[in-house]
Amino acid sequence: LKTETVTEGGAATAPANPSRTGYEFKGWDKAFNNITANTTVNATWDEYSYTIKFDANTGTGNMPNQSFTYSEQKALTKNTFTKDGYSFKNWNTMPDGSGISYTDAQTLKSVSAINNHTITLYAQWQANAAPTPSYTIHFDANTGTGNMSNQTYNLDQSTALPANGFTKDGYSFKNWNTIPDGSGISYGDRQEINNLASANQTITLYAIWEKNPDPVIPDDPAPVDPAPEEPTNPANPEPTETPANPKAIDNPKTAAEHLPAIIATPTILLGLTATGYHFLRKRR
Secondary structure, three states, rough: OOOOOOOOOOOOOOOOOOOOOEEEEEOOOOOOOOOOOOOOOOOEEEEOEEEEEEEEEOEEOOOOEEEEEEEEEEEEEOOOOEEOOOOEEEOOOOOOOOOEEOOOOOOEEEEOOOEEEEEEEEEEEEEEOOOOEEEEEEEOOOEEEEOOOOOOEEEEOOOEOOOOEEOOOOOOEEEOOOOOOOOOOOOOOOOEEOOOOOOEEEEEEEEEEOOOOOOOOOOOOOOOOOOOOOOOOOOOOOOOOOOOOOHHHOOOHHHHHHHHHHHOOEEEEEEOOOOOOOEEEEEO
């Protein structure tokens, strides 16, 4: 601030009181009216303090004030205010958010250089997104057995019904219906649905059953007597028949011509003719 030369035992002249942001000049740290050696005189200061006040700004709750000294660095108290349907956004020095903004628990230092100043921070709120409107489906076994949990579905969104989980002895699941006797609106198992009810309503779907057909029991088949076995070597074979035209057998060419017709039908071998051909007789 100032350097002054004085005679020994003399007094120095003080400069104008100094100033310092965030501080108040308190005085000099020693007397300088009898200087007998080189002397440094220092200014002394009182540090300013300020207060942060928290305002819920249409929210609810309580938060105590928070004190700071000018050079102190520390975090704001974390917000505890609430507002139905809204989420805390930040703090602001103006209620409408047009002033200086501070985030939740932000670290501050030297916010105010005015001694004993109170700064009010107003909570800023943003509306929560509106919940997607939905409805609930309750599943009723309708004389069947089993358990199925309720399902929630969003409006204007197509979603498949769950697979039926109910059972009924002697019956098969047919479909779902809005009326227990099946006279309402029907829906298939796992069918895609959309807007079965209004927002926040619950609709019941009843399981519809169809009786299984009675099992068919086949009649016992009539016993069948096995056919008697033909003897492989009959004791009394039938006599060999003589062909109507014995000359045809004597003529090899004629016999060969007749042979295909003779063996075209199932036959029984009876014997061997004198000419070496097998004589075959159709068994009736």
